[in-house]
Amino acid sequence: MSQNSENPIKDKSILIIDDQKSFQQLLKGMLIQLGANNVSFYDSGEAALNKIDKDSVDLVFIDYNLGQGRNGKQFLEELKYLNKLSRHSISILVTGESTRSVVLSVLEIEPDDYLIKPFSSGMLKTRLSKLSNKKKLFFDANQAIEDGQLEAAVQIYLKIAKDRPRNAQFCYKRVCQIYFDLGQYQNAFELLGNILATARPTWALTYMAQTCMFLAQYDKAIRICDELLGQNRFNIDALDIKALCLNHIDQGKESLFLIEQSCNISPHSFARQKTFAEIAQANNDLEALIKAHGTLLAMSKGTAFAHIDYQFNYIRAMFSQLHLANSKEEKADLSNQIKGSLRQAQNDPTVTEQHALFKEFNTFCEARLSVSEGDFLDAKKMIAPYIAEQSLSSSVLPDSVMALFDLGEFDDANAQLEKYKGLNECDGQTLKQLQERNESLANHQTEFEQHNVRGIELYKQGDFQNAIEQFEMALKYAPMNTGSALNLLQALLQLLPRANQAADVILEKCRSNFRLVEGMALPRQHAKRLEDLKFEYNKLAKLYSQSN
Template sequence: MESKALENLRVLIVDDQRSFQLMFKGILYSMGATNVAFAPTGEQALAKCFNADYDVLFVDYHLGTGKTGKQLLEDLREKKLLKPSSIFMIVTSENTVPMVMSAVELEPDDYLIKPFSQRVLRNRIAKIQQKKQQLKALYQAMHDDQHDQVIERCQKEISETGRYQQFCKRVLAETLLNQQQFDAAEQVLSQNLQQHRSGWALVLQARICFSKQDYQGCLALCDEALENNRYFAEALDLKARCYMAQSSPEAALKAIQQAVEVAPHSIQRQYLVLDIARALKDTPQQVIASKQLYEITRRSLKQDVMHLQNYIRTVIEAAMDSEDPQQKNRYQQETLIALQRARLDESMIRDIDFDLFEVLCQARLESLSGQQFQAKRTYASVADLLTEQEHSLADAVMLLNQIGEYEEAESLQQKLPESAKSNPLLGAMLQRQTENTTERRRHFAEYNKEGIKLYKSGQYQQAAQQFEQALELAPMNTGAALNYIQSLLQLLSQPQSKVGDAFERCRKTFRVVDHMPLPEHHRIRYQELQSRFEKLRTERRR
């Protein structure tokens, strides 16, 4: 490569170390570069790329507290801010397996480990420039998502036995596979595998086996690929999916944990961890994966407050599941810290009423700590806001189920917005809560139903006992509380009743509904019962 190979090209160095910027600029000037710009953060680099096209980008992997180099590449591709001819190189001192594999997995044009020589840099750039020039039409078609053109250009390069035919075979097979042209993809892969058992061909063939539910064939191909490269995370992902399809979540977890050790910064991989962990009821693993999803996305274009909410919800769920008091307390503290930390990230929470979400989470923690009355009061303070803030309806549903307000929970669940229904993790949480409370709700309904039956037949003492048992299962249930009060008031109206005991029980039960937002039918009953209670109390004082 001639020393002036970078002449007239726009170059962007993205690195937060000023000393490296200046040193690297000197190297690039000696290679002919005269138009060199700098950006210390991924966010600033993204802004510069919105305003100008760069021919070559040298990007450090770690860029302080903002976007990583990997996230910057994802964002640039998502926004179509990289020209097909542009060169994107990760240049970093990071050489740990997770960092290298996470970056390489996204397939930048190259990955350079500091320190490196000018000769190495020159040779790397020359190779990439030559490839980009030779396959100019293919890169343009890939950039424009013109799948038919991609297939045609690959076939042309392969037929001419060009020097990049292996690359083109891979692109061709991947494109055919993504377009669900399985027979055509399998033909390309079969011919290639007869010549060379390359890892990429083995894994693409394994994907075809998986689509055909040939799980044993898929696993065998993945294992062969891993024999050649034990860091092949995609092969481990596919193994995990095969094991899940075969109802072997333990084996799936082992495979996906290996994949995460190799390359942890993949959204799809962390979602797979969550699916497997939920199947195994492995709460600690769910917390780790949900936190990773939040951390991966919080500085990228895929930033979504849903990931933050899911992480916090998962930690609360973990606290509910834990039988170890110390572990339960740690999860409760983690929830409070996450809520506090989120308040410092205005860009994350600006699209929702975070105050409402936080109050509902605090109420769930209060319920978890046995403070049922306080949890219900906390809910009452924000209940009127739920009709306007649908993003927290699901959290209200989970809280109401926790404190035993099953009827209101069911009513709100029917009003869940599409955003909640399309959130797979939230859907799984609601489903699990429903399953976990089914038995309790069934017994509660039986006691309540039997109490109503006994009340109607005039057996007020026995009715009160049934409602009392119902409240043991759902201590904050408004309907059962009103039924219990009504039975106690009947006992108080009878001379033979134990007035003192019934009166005290009645007074305490009113706390369940006092100053709470009530549906119209409950509100009318409450007022009537409150009036009767006050009248009886007045008579008792005489």
């Protein structure tokens, strides 16, 4: 809203978002009575979203219950995320409910105000007048933030706090938020320390707990959270901060309990659900991880938060559970869930927009499903072109690593893992999961490498029979390893002319191992080896056939 205005709503652009025509008309009537002359309506957040521009709305009323789809709190969260509202605009959430969960949910998104139905024209006038005066008071601070001048905004807020003690609490909150944005946690610590030296208001305790968490003073942050929860066990900020601190000091079970409790109290916070997923993954609680990613996927659909990664992460969480499943029934159930999710994902707009990326992801998912069903060869044929051509999108690198580990292609898996480590967008939790999978297979990799290296040594010594045994042992640990399969073929072909009565057995072993590598897109070096080995095999097989 502009800085000068006698009537707080005259000539202001006012938007009402509510799915009830009767309330739209009632509120419009009140606003016109108070001097409004520019009022527009939308029945849903979806309808309003594309119409709202940052400088086109001075005052927006959003009903909490918007029928199907996201509620008013989620829509306001989306408007802020998209930077659709100027800091000079006024946002008011309207609700007919006064339950604890709804009020907490409304306050959490920090609208400029909220109204509980029914309210009178007099109450509306009083609220609008106070909000208009508040925007005037903080106009310069808000403008400094709009212009990216955060240090200047801090000084304006501190001056207002000194000159107008009744507004000091609001100013100090804003200053702390700016300090957090700037990473100036020590400044926040000192400011809050001065305030808490004389009183212990809830807001200051909450900000101090958060500051201590940022400063890695986890025990102190937890003590403050316990003080807050002693005052109000539904304090979701305290629950969130304590959960994060406990996770940092490896008390995962209690951390998960608290963040899930927080999600139950205020279930529509996108940021909180992401925290839930991060804590669940950090503590390897796969059921909680699937639940959190499923909720994030559902909440993101049709919103500005929609992203193909939510599809990927939900399916990845189910694969983690599949990897640890013990019974055939559990494996079959999870496989069916993954297949169903992959089918459903194809109708999602985020997937339609990135069809090529989803095709890559889907290929590696199908390969991993084939491995879980024992079809190693089919799985390898699916992914071989991507690995050979090194044409994989960075978003799907984690899935390629997992699929290659599943197949026992340790060298290729570790090469892909190194690529992922080098990405700027490398996710720390995902990297940790990949490294843990690598570590869990360390014994397999060691055994494979030892047998393969020993086989090469024996081959060089001319001991082809024992070399074959070593390569066969290596393939027990990595059944689809191309390099070891080619090593085995090479040793078999060296032994074939000396085999006499065992020639039929050797030829069958050759045919079996050729099936592991034929028809695949192989790296150039392996492709050339395969071509040479096939030529040698055909020559020896023909000689053996003629001699019999």
